[in-house]
Amino acid sequence: MGSKKELMMQDFEFIDSCMKKVINGNSISFEEAEKLISTNNLTKLAHCANIITKKFNQDKVDVESLINAKSGNCPEDCSFCAQSTFYETGITKYPLLSDEIILEKARDAQKSGSASFCLVCAYREPSQNDFEKICKIIENLKNEVNLDINVSLGFMTPERAKRLKLLGVKRYNHNLEASESFFSKICNTHDYSDRVKTARIVKEAGLELCCGGIIGMAESKKQRIELAYSLSALDPDEVPINILIPREGTPKELDNCSIDSVDIIRTIAVWRFIMPKTILKIAGGREVHFNDGGRLALQAGANGIIAGGYLTTNGNEPNKDIQMIHEIGLDTRIR
Numbered sequence: 081m082g083s084k085k086e087l088m089m090q091d092f093e094f095i096d097s098c099m100k101k102v103i104n105g106n107s108i109s110f111e112e113a114e115k116l117i118s119t120n121n122l123t124k125l126a127h128c129a130n131i132i133t134k135k136f137n138q139d140k141v142d143v144e145s146l147i148n149a150k151s152g153n154c155p156e157d158c159s160f161c162a163q164s165t166f167y168e169t170g171i172t173k174y175p176l177l178s179d180e181i182i183l184e185k186a187r188d189a190q191k192s193g194s195a196s197f198c199l200v201c202a203y204r205e206p207s208q209n210d211f212e213k214i215c216k217i218i219e220n221l222k223n224e225v226n227l228d229i230n231v232s233l234g235f236m237t238p239e240r241a242k243r244l245k246l247l248g249v250k251r252y253n254h255n256l257e258a259s260e261s262f263f264s265k266i267c268n269t270h271d272y273s274d275r276v277k278t279a280r281i282v283k284e285a286g287l288e289l290c291c292g293g294i295i296g297m298a299e300s301k302k303q304r305i306e307l308a309y310s311l312s313a314l315d316p317d318e319v320p321i322n323i324l325i326p327r328e329g330t331p332k333e334l335d336n337c338s339i340d341s342v343d344i345i346r347t348i349a350v351w352r353f354i355m356p357k358t359i360l361k362i363a364g365g366r367e368v369h370f371n372d373g374g375r376l377a378l379q380a381g382a383n384g385i386i387a388g389g390y391l392t393t394n395g396n397e398p399n400k401d402i403q404m405i406h407e408i409g410l411d412t413r414i415r
Contacts, residue, residue, distance in 0.1 A: 091121050099128035102356050103135055113305045117350045122342060126380035129349035133383050136357045140413045141405050142196070142318070142384035144230070144361070145189035145398065149217075150176045150201035150210070157269045158257070159331040160294055160324055163202040169329035176201065176210050179217050186225045192398035194387060195413045196228035197221070198253060203234040204270075211240060218247045230290065235270075236278045241285035251288040251317060254278045259306035262299045266332075279314045292320035292363070295347055296339030297332060304347050308354045318384065319358050321348060323365030341369055345380050352381030359384045374401075375408050 098108050098116060108116070119125055152173030154163045162169040182199065189197045199214065206214060214233065221229050231244065232253035244252065256275050257263070263272040282289045291314055293307050311319055323344055326332045352360055361384030366374045374385060385405075387398040402412055 088121065091119055092124055095119060095121060095124050095128050098353060099131060102132050102353055108353050110305060110309060113308070113350055113354055114302060116353060117301050117305060117346050119346070122345060125349045126345060126376070129352040129381035130379050132352050132356050133360075133381055137359070137383050139410045140383065141378060141410050142359045142361060142413045143194050143387050143398070143402065143405070144196045144198060144384065145185075145192065145194040145387055146198040146200050147177070147182060147185045148202075149182055149199045149214075150174070150203065152202055154202040155204050155269065157267060159266045160257075160297060160327075162327040162330060164330070167329045167331070169327050176213055179220050182217055183220060183224055186221055186227060189398075190225050190227050192387065193402045193412060194227065194398060196230055196250065197225070198230035198232060198251075200232040200253070201234070205235040205237075206233050215243065215247055218244070218249060222248045232290075234278075235274060236281045238281050238285060241281050241287060245286050249287060251290045252282040253290040253320070254282065255292050255294075255320065255322075256307060256310060257293045258297065258299060259303040260310060261306060262297070262303045266297060276310075276314070279316075283315065288317040289314060290318040290320065291316040292318075292322065292361070294322040294324050294364075295344065296324035296337055296365070296369075298335055298337050301343075301346075305350065305354075308351045312355050316355075316358055318361055319351065319355060320361045320363040320384075320386070321351065321382070322363045323369045325365050325368050339369070341371075341376075344369055345376060348377055349381045361385060375404060378405065378410060379408060 098112055101108060116125060152163045152171055153165050155165055157166045158164055162171050186197045218229055228250040230251040230253060231249055258266055260272045279289055279291050291311055295304055324337055326337055360382045362374050362377050362382045363386045385401055387401045405412055
């Protein structure tokens with residue numbers, strides 16, 4: 081075995097070689113990704129991930145706002161989710177919000193500097209009546225605000241996806257949530273293949289795909305890599321990286337789940353090596369797990385944030401997030 085200094089140099093050179101491979105348009109192997117996520121040279125890993133980000137995405141950060149447009153009573157048993165009807169979590173539950181409330185939130189998002197606005201609804205899939213209401217809401221938003229309109233409505237059919245495309249929806253969010261090998265530990269009311277099917281329907285309809293997952297649910301590092309490659313295979317335009325906040329009343333509250341900021345940065349950086357061109361968006365859990373609001377993450381491979389709050393948890397004020405982005409020498413994407 082070499083000296084500690086020699087081993088560090090070998091690690092340094094390995095990270096550098098993987099970066100050059102990606103910059104030149106090639107892919108790293110699963111084994112290389114495993115080695116990267118286990119490195120102790122976090123500074124070098126983050127630096128190289130940042131170089132990859134700037135190579136393919138420049139200095140623009142995608143800032144998105146969202147609205148919890150229909151809250152709670154979801155019939156799925158996802159163990160991390162406060163909106164599942166299986167658990168008593170104390171959240172406020174309500175049916176689909178009115179056009180007026182949603183439009184007001186969209187106008188606030190536009191004023192705050194967001195480039196996109198996402199309607200998120202807690203459905204397995206919306207009823208036909210609710211889907212028609214959502215289509216009218218989308219038409220109204222397209223006429224009233226200058227924002228990209230994204231939606232997250234649960235499982236999709238080809239017919240509905242095509243309808244959303246015709247209405248001018250830009251991006252559809254449907255996360256894989258976890259690796260296939262871990263998925264049965266967090267959900268039993270549907271299969272991993274169901275999520276993949278909707279993601280493919282979205283792409284086939286010509287919509288952009290937003291598809292990511294959650295880390296910190298007691299999955300292994302290898303399973304985080306597995307998830308990244310499963311996501312990459314779907315060719316997503318955006319990948320949200322959520323960091324678990326165990327919610328009172330959910331099974332994940334009882335699992336002693338935890339992840340430290342170092343492992344979060346490692347994961348973000350390695351996902352950038354695997355998916356060099358996509359928007360990697362730091363989503364739920366950013367404000368809880370990062371004391372700096374995500375500054376380091378935005379210099380370690382991430383190039384997107386959710387501003388202004390999430391589904392059942394609050395977030396930073398959008399103007400503070402945008403100020404933070406500018407302070408680290410980055411800019412926001414303008415629609």
